[in-house]
Amino acid sequence: MLIIKDLHASVGDKPILKGINLEIKAGEVHAIMGPNGSGKSTLSNVLAGRENATVTSGSVLYQGKDLLALDVEERAREGVFLAFQYPVEIPGVGNVYLLKAALNAQRKHRGLPELDAMDFLALVKDKMKLMEMNETMLYRSVNEGFSGGEKKRNEILQMAVLEPRLAILDETDSGLDIDALKIVANGVNSLRAPDRSMILVTHYQRLLDYIKPDYVHVLAEGRIVRSGGPELAHELEKQGYAWIGDEPAGAGVKHGS
Amino acid sequence: MTNTTSTLEEIISQEYQHGFETAVEADAIPRGLSEETVRVISAKKNEPEFLLEWRLAAYRRWLEMTPPDWASVHHPAIDYQDIIYYSAPKSQKDGPKSLDEVDPELLKTYEKLGIPLHERAILAGVAVDAVFDSVSVATTFKDKLAEKGIIFCSFSEAVQHHPELVRQYLGSVVPVQDNFYAALNSAVFSDGSFVYIPPGVRCPMELSTYFRINAKNTGQFERTLIIADRDAYVSYLEGCTAPMRDENQLHAAVVELVALENAQIKYSTVQNWYPGDKEGRGGIYNFVTKRGDCRGAHSKISWTQVETGSAITWKYPSVILRGDHSVGEFYSVALTNHRQQADTGTKMIHMGKNTRSTVISKGISAGHGHQAYRGLVRIARAATGARNYTQCDSLLLGDKCAAHTFPYIEVKNASAKVEHEASTSRIGEDQLFFCRQRGLSAEDAVSMIVNGFCKEVFKELPMEFAVEAQKLLGVSLEGSVG
Ligand SMILES: Nc1ncnc2c1ncn2[C@@H]1O[C@H](COP(=O)(O)OP(=O)(O)OP(=O)(O)O)[C@@H](O)[C@H]1O
Ligand SMILES: [Mg+2]
Secondary structure, eight states: OEEEEEEEEEETTEEEEEEEEEEEOTTOEEEEEOOTTSSHHHHHHHHHTOTTEEEEEEEEEETTEEGGGSOHHHHHHTTEEEEOSSOOOEEEEEHHHHHHHHHHHHHHHTTOOOOOHHHHHHHHHHHHHHTTOOGGGGGSEETTTOOHHHHHHHHHHHHHHHOOSEEEEESTTTTOOHHHHHHHHHHHHHTOBTTBEEEEEOSOHHHHHHSOOSEEEEEETTEEEEEESTHHHHHHHHHTTTTTTSSOTTTTOOTTO | OHHHHHHHHHHHTOOOOOOOOOOOOSSBOOSOOOHHHHHHHHHHTTOOHHHHHHHHHHHHHHHTOOOOOOSSOOOOOOOGGGSOOOBOOOOGGGSOSSGGGSOHHHHHHHHHHTOOHHHHHHHTTOOGGGSSSHHHHHHHHHHHHHHTTOEEEEHHHHHHHOHHHHHHHTTSSSOTTSSHHHHHHHHHOOOOEEEEEOTTOBOSSOBOHHHHHHOTTOOSSOEEEEEEOTTOEEEEEEEOSSOOOOOOSEEOOEEEEEEOTTOEEEEEEEEOOOOOSTTOTTOOEEEEEEEEEEOSTTOEEEEEEEEOOOSEEEEOOEEEEOSTTOEEEEEEEEEEOTTOEEEEEEEEEEOSTTOEEEEEEEEEEOTTOEEEEEEEEEEOTTOTTOEEEEEEEEEEOSSSOEEEEEEEEEEOOTTOEEEEEEEEEEOOHHHHHHHHHTTOOHHHHHHHHHHHHTHHHHTTSOHHHHHHHHHHHHHHHOOSOO
């Protein structure tokens, strides 16, 4: 599904990613943890194609294609989805309107007929039940005046509607209360599928209690410094990140291959 | 960051594709302006004595006036002796004979804008006799309106058939000496529209399609007068989202609205005149005076405008709230791109008791566009209980454009409540990225965000117009992004 090789990226002149290696197979869920500022969001953005970070070397293969050669919207239409750490507000643009335009842009790309308003509403309302969201949210402006938790739920609603191949969830759990966390986790779990891979960026073991990852990686200072199974998250919860620096950089990237 | 900026730049740098060749006028009087010019115009139009005198008085006032220099716009001085002030209504012999001869790009734009088929031909300048239906469409409208006693005709016709109404109301809202351009217009106005709605009559249709078809060739000094008598209602749509063919650089129109007791006038404009090339050459200068007079108690006047065209726009649709409990509204979207300049806004003059006004202004600047909002709210001493709410938002695309806000507030009555809110935002790189990450093209994303920004104004437009206006913004911002 995704093969990242020796990926380096800078923001401005500042190198942030310093040689990321990661392979994710279809159906796998990988958790990425790591201290603040270590580059987790930058990695997510680079994969989605945001232009504020520049790839300086390395390669990313996605479903056999050179991901880095594609535009942001092409990646999206090819099934790359990013749930934002800080979802942006768009005043005046209806939530439902954006979603419909997005879904139809993607369907068009895949050679599928566009959904009309009726079919689309039926689909969205169905997914909203899953996310236990109030239908009035559909008719509000995108994220405008949404609470922190509502914004995160809205991101997962979009994921549920767009049904991506590769979903990158950047701290979708932060800012959620316990009930909301369960709902979001439930939504994400229902989207687990043999042909869908996920990257979960998180700071907390808590999320991983609900969404069991296949692998856990620790990103520090732009490198993956440790990789392991779900038990690694528990260890981190106890130890924190103080041990970083004692380990050789790039250790443990040999999972899953 | 650089990439995003260049995407935005591509989107906003699209050129207006529909400039037109200048055709040579056949039946026109020589260039230049003198008392004689005014007399000739009046004579050619077979006007009654009072109107000639009125024009001449305006001309004499104009001679003593100087162009306003306070507006935040820049252009070379206009040579008023180099303008042709009268030309006979054009026979359209030189125009294309059918749609097949019209620039396909132009037709594509009409299609994108959803302009009805029979109107496309007219807008493209195809000779009217070649256009099926349009004449009968107009006639059907006229019959229906006449049944209700509504007068809706060209200004020239009104002068011939209803001189008493013209005499009573002309210049009663915008006096000849009001400003330099209004004085000029009063002296030499060519033609325009006249509407009178009798007491208690609700105009059964938007006065739109008919207007679009017939308002062609009204010339550069347009004059419009709309009167809603007691308890009457009318919604009037001016202009057209389609790029308009026009050969005159200077446009100085005057629009006067009069609402008597309990009457309501809704006036909507979409203006998309040629804005000039990327350097601003050849665009239209649009210096308009629009004013409504809420003369009767409980009357209401609303201006709604979508301004995307012209090189320079100088325009402040205003309402004089004379009647007690009268209501004035102004909803505006103005877009400036490339080298376009707009100095626009409104004046709400509260004179009656418990008068209310609302101002919602949305300015969008792109490219090197330059935009100023200038709003005056004046509460007179007698206007007890007056209220105004003003909201003024600017949206910037790219980093070479500018937006300024100049609110003027004069309150002479302590019971007045005046609220002003203003904001300036940039289309965020993060908003754009978000939309694209969901699969939208950059173009669609910009158009969606801009339309969202304008929503409060669009919802005031009559339905069909609102749809056109949305598309227009999309087309105006369209670029070569794949
Ligand atoms: N636009 C920018 N300009 C300068 N530095 C930036 C910019 N964006 C990110 N950075 C820097 O890049 C580094 C990595 O940031 P990133 O957001 O990827 O961290 P993160 O691992 O997601 O952190 P957190 O856990 O706090 O979300 C940080 O040091 C950050 O300050
Ligand atoms: Mg982050």
